[in-house]
C-alpha cells in the first residue's frame with residue numbers, strides 16, 4: 366500500500382505530525398471529501414461574503430458547487446484518515462488507513478498523573494499489535 370501524500374495543506378481538512386514516545390512518530394492527514402449530494406463539488410469551510418476569507422472556525426462545511434451544507438462533525442466522520450507511522454514500541458514503519466471518526470480515549474496526563482479523556486485516532490501497529498494513539502492537539 367502506498368498512501369497518497371497531500372501536495373498542499375489546502376487538500377486536507379486535517380494534517381498533523383507527531384512524535385510518539387522516544388523513537389516513534391506519525392504523520393496523519395485527511396483529504397477533503399467530495400460533496401455527498403452532487404458528487405462534483407468539494408466540501409470546504411464557508412467563506413465570508415464580504416472579505417472572501419475562509420471562516421476557519423465555522424461549524425459547518427459547504428459544497429463549492431451546489432451549496433449543500435453539512436455539520437462539521439458529521440462531515441468529518443465520513444472521511445478517511447491516512448497515517449504513516451513508526452511504531453514507538455517495536456520501531457516498525459508502516460501505513461494505516463482508518464475512519465476519521467475520532468473516539469474518546471482515556472489518557473494519562475504526564476503532568477498531573479490524572480486520567481482524562483481526549484479525542485484520538487487509535488489503531489494497532491501491524492507488527493507488534495500494540496495500540497498507537499494520535500490525539501487531537503491539546504490546548
Ligand SMILES: [Zn+2]
Pocket residue numbers: 400401402403404405406428429430431432433
Ligand atoms: Zn454539492
Ligand SMILES: [Zn+2]
Pocket residue numbers: 452453454455456457490491492493494495
Ligand atoms: Zn509495533
